[in-house]
Amino acid sequence: MTAPVFPPGRYGRRRSRRAYPRWLVPALVGAVVVAGLAIAGKLYSTYGDDHVEGRVLRYAVVSDREVRIEFEVSGSRETPMTCAVRSRGQDGAEVGRTEFTVPEGDSVITRTVTLATSQRAVSGEAGGCTPAG
Known part of the structure; x- marks a missing residue:
């Protein structure tokens, strides 16, 4: 089976395939969230509420x-x-x-x-x- 052929210029440009894997963006977002939580934890332990x-x-x-x-x-x-x-x-x-x-x-x-x-x-x-x- 072959891909359908559309008349040129009729349906706009076709998107090209992604240059990166689908899992990369969620993995990067997860890494940023984990790093942010680690930094927040360190700052809280240093400067956080000490009940004084x-x-x-x-x-x-x-x-x-x-x-x-x-x-x-x-x-x-x-x-x-x-x-x-x-x-x-x-x-x-x-x-x-x-x-x-x-x-x-x-x-x-x-x-x-x-x-x-x-x-x-x-x-x-x-x-x-x-x-x-």
Whole structure:
């Protein structure tokens, strides 16, 4: 049996055969998905949720160049943590920031930090905690 012959130019161009096997695209997509999951797992284990919560209990603007922030860290800490607090000015720009280290343990730790600012602060905020390193 021979292939049918169509009149030239009547039915458009015929497609040529694929230059690659059918399984190649799904295999490449699968490899990219597996690599993405591996990278996501590594990043989560390094920077992910460690069940440590830092929050500001209260803050007070002491002067035009200083704010006092009372900060609480709770949760189980297997390693020392570095926690950040910051302050913002009237325009929303960050005017002061500092970091401090919290030792490992299960207890709730409260720290009061006096933060130097570049202009008058209107807020005291928790910047988060990450493993010290």
